[in-house]
Amino acid sequence: MHPLVNRVLLMLCLLISPLNAKEVFVPGQRVVFVGDSVTAAGQFVTYLDLQLRIQYGKEAPELINLGLPSEGVTGLSEKPHPFPRPNVHERLERALNKLEPDVVVACYGINDGIYSPFDESRYKQFQDGIRKLISVVQNKQCKLVLCTPIAFDAQPFARAGKLLPVDTEKEFAWFEIYDGYEAVIAKYSEFVKTLADDVDVLVDVHDPIKYSLIATRKTRQDYAMSSDGVHVNNQGHLVIAKAIAAATGVTWYGDDQPAFSQLDQRTRLLHDSYLDHVGHTRPQTGKGLPLDEALVKAKEMDTDIQIAVANAQRKLQAPKKGPLAPIEGEAGLPNVLLIGDSISIGYTLGVRAELKGIANVHRPATNCGPSVKAMAELDTWLGTTEWDVIHFNFGLHDLKWMGANGENLAEPNGEGNSQQVPLKEYVEYLEAIAVKLKSTGATVVFRNTTPVPKGAKGRVVGDAARYNEAAATVMQRHQIEIDDMYSYTIDRLDQLMRPANVHFTPEGNSFLSKKVARVIREALN
Structure with missing residues (x-):
């Protein structure tokens, strides 16, 4: 084998997941998102919601954000963590029974390495946790969109002096992270990509985050999507949303801040209420309105949201000219x-x-x-x-x-x-x-x-x-x-x-x- 191929084998594994795309975000479907604090923040869910509402209007599928901060698929916690990290398996079956989704979107891994050097036992527990998640979701006859972990960006903590070497005497934690943690997460991501044939859609969100950072830093060396390398900002959520949209066949129209802002308020309102409705073990988590009240409040927001989405639709679907304008393909042509x-x-x-x-x-x-x-x-x-x-x-x-x-x-x-x-x-x-x-x-x-x-x-x-x-x-x-x-x-x-x-x-x-x-x-x- 050519020596260059040896050097890039890992890169190829990370890039070439055979994204077995299926349209899963279709009218009449209920879609539940589970994940950690990145999912809980919810912006990527809102970005997807905006695209779907532009495409389908009132018939857009229902998106429910059930992301929970600190969560993983293993139940493992670093010693300094103030409470045991919640394990999705404590609530997953309960959530599926209560919410009866047609589709589940899951994204885990960044917490499961517990911000420490690679450990074979932890890795095995992550593999088992992901496989169990697949089994539980499929046993409920739900479609599963499985995402890789997002990438870890070492630069913010490196500049803040909050990365630790492998031989440190300190305990690794989310606030003092192993300086080689991205290599750990890359390995976790590589494993998830091997499961493409076991799920309905596999989405790589690791590489888009990683290489977006590398590409942007070619011209803006201080650029970051987060202050800690994990909790990405709106730009990071936009990257995640586009990756999910591309893998699931969702038409991407673009961003419209007025419509996004109103939709995001709705996403956050219902997120807190659905979390309480399903139940979880995480302390220090804000309480939402009772679900019935939250649904009424969300319905009250819908009129203004529909107006904002209609405005976004007119703007984003306005006819465009030039080489960058999308074309309507002619049926039957290659x-x-x-x-x-x-x-x-x-x-x-x-x-x-x-x-x-x-x-x-x-x-x-x-x-x-x-x-x-x-x-x-x-x-x-x-x-x-x-x-x-x-x-x-x-x-x-x-x-x-x-x-x-x-x-x-x-x-x-x-x-x-x-x-x-x-x-x-x-x-x-x-x-x-x-x-x-x-x-x-x-x-x-x-x-x-x-x-x-x-x-x-x-x-x-x-x-x-x-x-x-x-x-x-x-x-x-x-x-x-x-x-x-x-x-x-x-x-x-x-x-x-x-x-x-x-x-x-x-x-x-x-x-x-x-x-x-x-x-x-x-x-x-």
Whole structure:
């Protein structure tokens, strides 16, 4: 086996869960969310609720948040914890009997490692706890959406001096966490991903959190989603919600703060009441209204919520134009996905025109940027569509130079400056991305990186060739065809590109689109 493959095997396991997507959030369904304090906070539940209400209106499925702070699937607690951590198995069957859900969404793991170094016995108890959860839910004839643990972000506590080394004499706890705890949680996440065939839908929320942090810190080194590495803010909840939506086929319309705020008040109101209604063992937990009163109050809120959601619907579903606008696919035609940066955006409309009546040409509604962004968002881009051809590229953002403090397009080789994704890191990410894309069953084509012309700020002439050479090795290993756009354009940059700029003129974009369309036609045949 190639040595590079050995180095990235764990990364591949973390990235390539075969998200066996099914539509589970459908009208008439009752969905109960169980989990720890991240679930209890509830924002990701509210984000999902907003998308479903935009899609289904009054017929949207009912979402009930039953997350409980401190909870796990093992009942294990670190010694300094002020009370025994609650175990979901104390209340799970009771909750299912009382609430009679059609679907359960579960997310556990971050507490079950009890913020300590890896321990085989604890790991076995986590495995047993997750398997028991699956069994209990399925015995009640409920569908199960099982999430991996979220990632642990060491940076906030590292900067606050609250991480402990493995050989410390102190007791590990949620307020003084083992400095290698993310590796523990990554292993727990890897285990959960092996259970994809045992549940209705498996959702990876670990990698989207992990790589969103890495990607954002390329330009904002102080960026964090939490103050403790665990309790993510709204941005973290948005990442979780998008991951669940992508795996379950929920259409993602976007965020609307007025509607979200009103819905979130409703989520929190009912959360506290449902917790009390089901019952639990956790002390120091606020009491909610009696459930009957809370349901009446929630119903009173619904009129204003419906108005806010209708406003959000008009805004988020308003017709859009341009290459990033979603398209309505034509029934019976193959589905093609373009993934790439602004060069790809530039040729998207031309490719659609060239393939009109031949294929539905989709793309993410974003500049897909560097390869590390794909590590965070690839599942969201893929969604649940069965793709016939995926034409993708990363490189131009990877090789650009960033300043020591995240400044964009910095002086190459300047003091403290570095490429956004160094070559070794780029290759590792491409390995994982290639495996994930091949696992979809689509015909996959890699479009290599276009040349860097003289005078282009923040990039070095010749680096595109270096990155392409490395990418070619990866693609050969995975038997992925290469759309060689570098060779196609290198001898006519003056005719196709803007002066001292990596971007193409309109004529250049048309030139590129014809080649991409030709490659896709061949891939479809």
